[in-house]
Amino acid sequence: MKTTVFIIIFILIATIAIYFYNKSLIYDVAFCKKKWMEDREHRYVLVKRIVKEKLLIGLTKKEIVTLLGDEFNGTYTLKWTYYIGEKPGILRWTKQQLCILFTKEGKVYKVFEG
Numbered sequence: 001m002k003t004t005v006f007i008i009i010f011i012l013i014a015t016i017a018i019y020f021y022n023k024s025l026i027y028d029v030a031f032c033k034k035k036w037m038e039d040r041e042h043r044y045v046l047v048k049r050i051v052k053e054k055l056l057i058g059l060t061k062k063e064i065v066t067l068l069g070d071e072f073n074g075t076y077t078l079k080w081t082y083y084i085g086e087k088p089g090i091l092r093w094t095k096q097q098l099c100i101l102f103t104k105e106g107k108v109y110k111v112f113e114g
Contacts, residue, residue: 043084047113056108078102
């Protein structure tokens with residue numbers, strides 16, 4: 001009886017771990033400007049690579065607008081945000097954003113999901 005319960009618990013935990021591991025792979029997609037522009041609600045699948053590979057670091061505001069589009073971020077502000085959709089998952093009901101921080105010279109120095 002104890003062995004059966006242990007096996008059931010082990011299978012349940014392994015299934016949950018595999019499920020979440022596979023979900024993390026889904027959100028690791030190479031950046032594609034066309035996908036970014038056409039599917040605002042699912043941009044979150046592109047963000048992991050943007051941040052991990054530091055694709056935006058060192059770019060100017062003009063280059064960011066060319067790459068990601070214009071989402072009415074202020075020209076003179078040092079923080080820009082881009083809507084990336086709502087990530088599915090447990091306890092994730094808030095809209096997500098890609099946050100881009102600029103130096104006073106107008107170059108990207110930090111990018112994160114917020």
